[in-house]
Amino acid sequence: MPRSAPLRPADPSRSRPGRARTVPVAWWIADVALILVFAASGRRTHEHGVTVAGVLETAWPFLVAYATATLAVRAWRSPGAPWPTGVVLWVVTVAGGLVVRALAGGGVALSFQVVTLIVLGAFLLLPRVVLRVVRRRRRPVA
Template sequence: MSTTAPAARTAPVWPAAVADAVTVLAFTGIGIASHDGNLASAFGRVVWPFALAAVLGWLVARAWRDPARIWPAGVVVWGVTVLGGLALRGLSGQGLAWSFALVTAAFLAITMLGWRGLVTALRRGQEHRPAEG
């Protein structure tokens, strides 16, 4: 018995990786615009902890197997991105606050799990659509 998803149910990897990258870039870009103001000077300093943590999340979850699944891929990628990003941010001396951690977790949950939820809904809609022809 195979434990992998059927090929028809597996989302392509590159759009999923791009979607997760966009969520991290949006999160950090919005934060910089709201607090630092200067996107060019703060971008690299703010983005790298969460970008690296997202890559680690993909590796831990082996998300390439079915990157659009909410569980386990999405939850693991999200959790590692949040916890790893916050840890790397703190270790690099950028500071942490509980409010920032909560906003980080909420924003990344809505975006990283949200796009996966949309894909799941679309998949279910296609399964229930009567065959044409």
Template sequence: MTAPLPPLVRLPLLALLIDAALVVLFVLIGRASHNEGLLGTLVTLWPFLAGLVGGWLMIRAWRAPFSIAWTGLAVWAATVVLGLLLRVASGQGVQLSFMIVTTIVLGVFLLGWRGVVLLVGRARVRRAALLATAKRMSTAG
């Protein structure tokens, strides 16, 4: 039996897994209309997963994995740019329409989930502050 991962490792690992799952989802959605099977999906997937990992390593995303302004933007840019460059280098097609769709969808995915986490966190902080204020008011009177 292995020991559980410490919290400082779990959160970045969770963020990386969410990013990777969303890159996989992007490819699965795109490949669904082409009916080329598992091999076609893997051929499309690997450049973007490599771009994602490259982005995580280049900016050390584990230091602030939930940040939109730095981590999210940099991971998104690296995933798109490196993914498209690796597609070209491996002889895969890269049409302008594909580049546009890739940039938009991965932007929504990789920035979007971080935005949701940010909003939920802010809502929790506000709710805790309101509850603390209400508790102080009820005990003061």
């Protein structure tokens, strides 16, 4: 007699087709765009020229670290969560990006590290915190 498959909770992605994939993709697009804005802003501030190649040259270590963090924390499970998803994405993107940048011969002065920590913290955490606050305010009081 064949064994039946174990019972599993309903998969929320099946109840709303397309939603489970579009939400993480929207977060990834926003996060990558903000990392690119960080790189472009730094290049503009230091008068290095804001070209596509230049921005990518500055951003790639942080994009690699962000991709690694996304996989490590399985960000697709709760892409908009400030904790732990947002914090892990932020810390790993900053630390990993700085390490990769240093290994590639880029500058990692203490002032750059501090600015990177603050700006990427704001870019990767604030949207998640704001969304969390807005969602909590929309919930009806029981």
